[in-house]
Each structure stands twice: as structure tokens, then as C-alpha cells.
Amino acid sequence: MQKPALDPLRIVEAEFVAGATALDQIPPPTGVEIAFAGRSNVGKSSLMNALCSRRNLVKTSSTPGCTRQISFFRTRSADDAIITLVDLPGYGYAKRSKAERKAWAELIEGYLLQRPTLAVVAALVDARRGIETDDQQLLEMLAAPAAVSRLPVRPLLVGTKLDKIPANQRKLAVEALRKTSPIETHGVSVELADTQSKLWRRLRALANVGIEAAAEAQQ
Template sequence: MTENIDITKLFIGIELKATIFNLKQLDENSELTDLPHLALVGRSNVGKSSLLNCLAGRKSLAKVSASPGKTRSINLYQGHDYKGIPLLLADLPGYGYAKCSHSERESWRKLIEYYFDNAQGLKGLILLLDSRIAPQDSDKEMARYALNRGMFLVPVLTKVDKINQRERSLRQNEWENILNITPLLVSSKNRFGVIKMCEKMLELLEISV
């Protein structure tokens, strides 16, 4: 597959199917989470909503907020690829927001752990990392957590349109030294690297293109 392929042919008709705030709601939506899917996770304000909108080819699928920490739920989005094969993406709550209370962080932790333990269809974790800042402890912790659980991890550096080539290489090298995985470079604004990320996502979902 090459970079001239229309991104909208890879993830078609994506719609929000479920918003999950607690363990009971997660159980009620097990039919969705048992489907083969990937999860998007990252620090608050890393650009998850913008990336979802980019994948959907729409501006309003996921609400983009200037205030970090707004997403407090697991949001399940479902669509299909150009062959009609169903695709599911789970948008997990952003972490690392300093103004969250201890009880909020604990509630988030329990929800995410329960999701990881019970989502039978989870094929991998797309870890979004802000390319503008040095590796953060919370990101390292999430990566270690995923790898220790045996998850397939795809690190993605977001907002690369805001930094130069030298900074991109620096950030990639920093994370490669930490994870032994070279992060992908992506910009939701100009769609740089999005096709390459989609290729990896479809590979994890075992969908040929």
C-alpha cells in the first residue's frame, strides 16, 4: 500500500457506538469489546480526538477540547474498512492530568484495568506520545504496563507538524532507547504518516490490504 491511497477508504462510516463510565456499562457492551479491535491511549491533550477525526475523515466525530482531562469515559467507535470488514476503536480516557483528584485517577485505573482484563477482542494498544515534549514518566509507565501484560504496543508520536526534522529524530531516538520500538510519526493536521499508522493498525487486526 502506498501513501496516495485515500485514508477514507480504510476507516469508513465510523460512529460512536458506546460511552462507558463504569464497570457495569463495560459488561453491558461486551459484545462490542469482544470484537477484534485496537485501543487508543495517551496523556490528556495528546491529540486522540484529532486523530480519531482524521481517521474518520470528519471534523466532528470526536469532540476536540482545549482543556485537558475532558474525556473521562471509554468511547467505542465502530466502522468498517473498504472491504466491509468491521473495525472497532476504543478511545481510552487521557491520563497524567494534574488537576484530576485522587478518586478520579483511581476510578480511571480500575476502569482501564477491568477493560484490559475483560476485552477479549483487544489486539493491541496505540500509545500516543506528544512529540513536542521529552518522554514523560506517565507515558513510560503506561508502556511498561502494556508490555508487561504481553500487549502489542504501537507508539505514535503526535503533532509532528509542530516540530522540525531534528526534533523528530531526537524524540524518536529517545523513545526507541526506552521501548526498543521505533515510534511512528503522525500529524492529524496534515495527515503526515497516517497511512503508515493505518497499515500497522490493520496488520494488528489481521486485515490484509
């Protein structure tokens, strides 16, 4: 049997670089960043682990609100592209104090609007729940002009936990989500590897990182 060709875009190395609980702790901007945003428990950290083929690079939890900091991970893909993946703290977790929620909002907003190296934001929503009020606010914030000089951040809407939808209804569920927003939309699951490689391809293309070169190398 013929071996499947290895994807030249796949991430082959990933390491934790820094964690920030306040804007002044964010590491200096270098290279290209792709951030993962969304409600608590939507599956941001799990997806990042899956993309990096690592089980515990990014902490995940069955307890919502687990991620309280912005975490930066440096990745290298098989084609030597270096991209920083950024795990944003989840919003919409009701059991936090008002002050804590305000601090989180300031941190996330500050990062999204002021980061010169931020190229793409994957806005994650549960594929079964679709876009909720908090998600809408995030999407609006992404459309707002940045506070620094940079190219506009490109958003991608991602419906997560697709495996929880019966296989014959997944396509329809993603279609339904797609219709709720003008943003490019994909479905993903940590249990469905093909959804991850497809998503990673699109994230790289939106971040404008060497996707043509990698495609040529594959031919």
C-alpha cells in the same frame, strides 16, 4: 493527471457505539479493538477523528481532561474490515481529585487487562516530550499478563503533534523517541495525512485484520 489510487484500507464509515464510565458499562466484546491511550491533551481524540476523516466524531477540546469515559466507535474500511476504535480517558491530568484519578485508573486498567477483543494499543506521547512516568506505567501495564484468555495486546508507540516540530527535524525527533523504547514507534500529526495512513496501515497489520488481502486488491 492521474488520480491517486484510493487507499483500500481507509476508514469509510465510523459511528459511536457506546461510552462507559465504569467497567460494567463496557459493551459486550465483539470483533477486533484498537485502543488509543495517553496523557490528557496528547491528541488521542483528534487522531481518531483524523483516521476516520471526521471532524467531530470524537469530542476534542483545548481543555485537558475532556474525555472522561471510554468511548467505542465502530469503523468500516473500504475493504469492508470492521474494527472498533476505543478512545481511553487521558491520564496525568493533575487538576482531578484523588478519588477521581483512582476511578480512572481502575477503569483503564480493568479495560486493558480484561478485554478479550483488545488487539492493539496505540500509546500516544507528545513527540516533543517523549515518554514520561505515566506513559512508562502504561507501557508496563501492557506488558503484564492479561486477566482473561486472549492473545497478548500489541503496543505501538506514537509520537503526536509532529507538525509542531520543524519539518527538517521531524525524522530525527521520531528516531530519538524510537531509541527510548523497544516498542515499534511512529510519528503522527492530524495535519500530515501521510503520517496517518502509514500509522493506520501498521495498526491494521498489528491487529491482523486483512492487510494482505487489501494489499493484493491494490495491485
